[in-house]
Amino acid sequence: MSPGKHDRILLAHGGGGRLSDELIRRHILPRLKNDALAELSDSAKLNLASNEICFTTDSYVVKPLFFNGGDIGKLAVCGTVNDLAVAGARPVALTLSLIIEEGFEFDLLDKIVDSVARTARQSNVEVVTGDTKTVEAGAADGIYINTAGVGVRMPGVDLGCEKIVPGDKIIINGTIGDHGLAIISQRKGIEFESQLQSDCAPLNGLTCGLLENTDGIRFMRDPTRGGLAATLNEISRSAELSIEISETDIPVNPIAQAAADMLGFDVLEIANEGKVVIVASGESADECLKMCRNHPLGGDARIIGQVVQTRDMPTVELITRIGGRRIVQMPYGRELPRIC
Amino acid sequence: MQKRMLEARKVIDSACEKLGRQINVMEVCGTHTVAIFRHGIKSILPAGLKLLSGPGCPVCVTDQSYIDTVLQFADREDCIVATYGDMIRVPGRGGSLETRQSKGDIEVVLSSEDALQLAKDNPEKKVIFVAVGFETTTPATAVAVMEADEQKIDNFYILSGHKLVVPAMRALLSAKNNSIDAFLCPGHVSVITGYGVFREIVEDFNRPCVVAGFEAMQIIEGLAEICRQLAEDKPELKSIYSAVVTEQGNTAARKIVAECFEPADGYWRGLGNIEKSTLRLREKYSKFDAVKQFNITETPSEEPKGCRCGEVLCGLIDPPQCGLFAMGCTPDEPVGACMVSAEGACSAWFKYCRKERREQ
Numbered sequence: 001m002s003p004g005k006h007d008r009i010l011l012a013h014g015g016g017g018r019l020s021d022e023l024i025r026r027h028i029l030p031r032l033k034n035d036a037l038a039e040l041s042d043s044a045k046l047n048l049a050s051n052e053i054c055f056t057t058d059s060y061v062v063k064p065l066f067f068n069g070g071d072i073g074k075l076a077v078c079g080t081v082n083d084l085a086v087a088g089a090r091p092v093a094l095t096l097s098l099i100i101e102e103g104f105e106f107d108l109l110d111k112i113v114d115s116v117a118r119t120a121r122q123s124n125v126e127v128v129t130g131d132t133k134t135v136e137a138g139a140a141d142g143i144y145i146n147t148a149g150v151g152v153r154m155p156g157v158d159l160g161c162e163k164i165v166p167g168d169k170i171i172i173n174g175t176i177g178d179h180g181l182a183i184i185s186q187r188k189g190i191e192f193e194s195q196l197q198s199d200c201a202p203l204n205g206l207t208c209g210l211l212e213n214t215d216g217i218r219f220m221r222d223p224t225r226g227g228l229a230a231t232l233n234e235i236s237r238s239a240e241l242s243i244e245i246s247e248t249d250i251p252v253n254p255i256a257q258a259a260a261d262m263l264g265f266d267v268l269e270i271a272n273e274g275k276v277v278i279v280a281s282g283e284s285a286d287e288c289l290k291m292c293r294n295h296p297l298g299g300d301a302r303i304i305g306q307v308v309q310t311r312d313m314p315t316v317e318l319i320t321r322i323g324g325r326r327i328v329q330m331p332y333g334r335e336l337p338r339i340c
Numbered sequence: 341m342q343k344r345m346l347e348a349r350k351v352i353d354s355a356c357e358k359l360g361r362q363i364n365v366m367e368v369c370g371t372h373t374v375a376i377f378r379h380g381i382k383s384i385l386p387a388g389l390k391l392l393s394g395p396g397c398p399v400c401v402t403d404q405s406y407i408d409t410v411l412q413f414a415d416r417e418d419c420i421v422a423t424y425g426d427m428i429r430v431p432g433r434g435g436s437l438e439t440r441q442s443k444g445d446i447e448v449v450l451s452s453e454d455a456l457q458l459a460k461d462n463p464e465k466k467v468i469f470v471a472v473g474f475e476t477t478t479p480a481t482a483v484a485v486m487e488a489d490e491q492k493i494d495n496f497y498i499l500s501g502h503k504l505v506v507p508a509m510r511a512l513l514s515a516k517n518n519s520i521d522a523f524l525c526p527g528h529v530s531v532i533t534g535y536g537v538f539r540e541i542v543e544d545f546n547r548p549c550v551v552a553g554f555e556a557m558q559i560i561e562g563l564a565e566i567c568r569q570l571a572e573d574k575p576e577l578k579s580i581y582s583a584v585v586t587e588q589g590n591t592a593a594r595k596i597v598a599e600c601f602e603p604a605d606g607y608w609r610g611l612g613n614i615e616k617s618t619l620r621l622r623e624k625y626s627k628f629d630a631v632k633q634f635n636i637t638e639t640p641s642e643e644p645k646g647c648r649c650g651e652v653l654c655g656l657i658d659p660p661q662c663g664l665f666a667m668g669c670t671p672d673e674p675v676g677a678c679m680v681s682a683e684g685a686c687s688a689w690f691k692y693c694r695k696e697r698r699e700q
Contacts, residue, residue, distance in 0.1 A: 266378070329691050
């Protein structure tokens with residue numbers, strides 16, 4: 001069989017020889033076409049508009065590889081783009097490293113790389129360099145992806161928890177828990193009919209728009225693993241201030257809520273992949289909310305709470321629907337495995 | 341909701357005032373325990389109404405000797421241990437299933453059907469199903485046993501840790517030092533058993549028993565109903581979960597359970613041996629009974645040193661009164677079962693009431 005006619009990955013596709021070359025030229029390059037990548041040089045050269053660079057990396061091992069609302073390829077772009085976006089950067093370029101299990105179907109690989117390409121275009125970033133490796137059957141679960149991303153800090157933007165003061169408002173751009181619950185609902189064994197969709201989406205369009213139009217934003221973070229509970233606790237701890245949120249104001253899709261209740265999860269602790277927690281000054285919060293709502297990824301945006309003085313130690317407190325109060329802790333339990 | 345809340349509060353406040361003493365209401369369902377903490381219900385109740393978390397979490401009431409037996413199976417090369425996820429981290433004398441996971445054959449299952457399937461898929465192994473739970477999970481175990489019998493599966497075994505709620509409630513009320521004024525009865529259990537099973541508690545012990553669902557208002561209205569009965573000194577059996585719970589319950593499920601299981605004496609963590617409080621497989625199905633087939637003798641084991649889970653389960657102390665709470669015993673490194681299970685009282689206190697914890 002000539003190279004390229006295989007329908008599954010062989011170990012030799014990672015061997016650096018002819019098959020590796022075929023893999024890259026047939027399955028990767030045509031999908032991610034751009035000048036920097038086409039050179040296939042050992043390093044990509046980037047011309048950046050500023051020397052204030054943000055740089056991040058993340059690995060993706062989600063299971064299943066394809067889920068309602070996304071797949072590992074889309075996730076691998078969104079996750080890294082979002083880490084740059086919430087840091088106040090405009091994402092510019094990504095790397096793409098694939099670790100593929102022997103026997104993995106090329107059809108699936110093509111779908112995943114197509115998804116990477118589509119999401120990169122949507123996020124206005126280019127995949128400028130990458131790597132492929134193969135491992136023996138059984139040594140990985142299909143495919144793992146690592147992406148690293150470079151972004152340029154937006155002019156005049158300097159976000160940080162130390163800038164947060166009591167009276168600042170907490171905004172979220174939409175319903176929480178959708179990603180984690182969509183994944184778990186599709187897992188073997190817990191499969192149940194559902195219309196749950198991952199919220200996986202690149203946030204840089206929304207965050208860059210906000211940062212261009214208001215200077216009231218103090219800090220942003222994407223509430224991925226550990227969900228809103230983890231992110232708010234991190235913010236509270238770093239800012240050394242307490243946070244009060246109102247259960248009534250937190251947007252939750254009723255189907256997600258029902259799924260979380262059924263599975264015994266707290267929706268506050270479930271991962272999101274297209275959400276951003278924005279801490280905005282009291283004066284600018286309404287304006288930020290309005291801008292969020294005018295963006296396709298912010299239609300359900302809400303102000304969910306505020307930063308308050310800490311009495312003894314920084315705490316995140318939830319005012320429940322019935323007016324009760326309870327602590328929202330940093331999640332400590334076993335995380336749902338491999339949700340991203 | 342506002343109006344219902346105000347009405348319920350009025351009833352609760354006036355009962356507290358009229359009785360002029362602390363009212364102690366015990367919930368005996370782990371889902372109620374978590375719901376109470378998650379909704380912040382304690383924070384809006386008057387100081388005179390105290391909620392006690394009783395033996396409602398199946399993991400918490402499972403005696404350590406049972407875990408030790410499970411661990412013995414985990415160490416056997418010819419066995420697969422099939423367990424619900426919440427049992428994985430419960431510590432026995434020699435570690436937990438989690439510590440055996442890399443060595444032994446341990447499978448987390450979501451249903452008894454999954455455990456039976458494991459047996460079918462692995463005919464060369466003996467599959468031991470760690471069957472814990474109250475009346476809610478027993479019917480599923482019974483169905484799996486009957487299916488295994490019909491399909492002549494001979495490598496499927498049940499290690500029954502199934503328990504009955506009412507005998508435990510009787511044991512609690514029979515203890516001299518108990519301070520329980522009433523029970524908020526479990527909604528899930530009642531769906532199967534029917535609320536009629538709690539009548540004997542009202543009649544024999546003169547305590548209100550009110551079945552409620554799990555929404556915040558259901559729980560608060562359940563508490564209001566209890567307070568009303570106490571204030572009027574007319575203990576009654578009542579279900580305010582009427583959309584789901586009937587007096588007779590699910591008769592088909594009860595029939596299946598009765599076909600497979602019979603009540604037997606058994607050990608509860610913290611409560612000791614309680615007469616006819618556990619369920620064992622009937623003689624007819626003894627070939628599926630792991631205890632009989634593997635000659636297991638169950639002897640109660642001592643609580644880990646310093647652990648006061650037993651007193652927590654009896655409502656005698658609140659978790660922060662245990663010396664290990666949040667010090668040597670946390671959800672990450674639990675000593676007692678009430679800290680392991682998400683439905684355990686210690687875990688719920690730790691998770692949702694950090695402020696109260698510090699004040700203790």
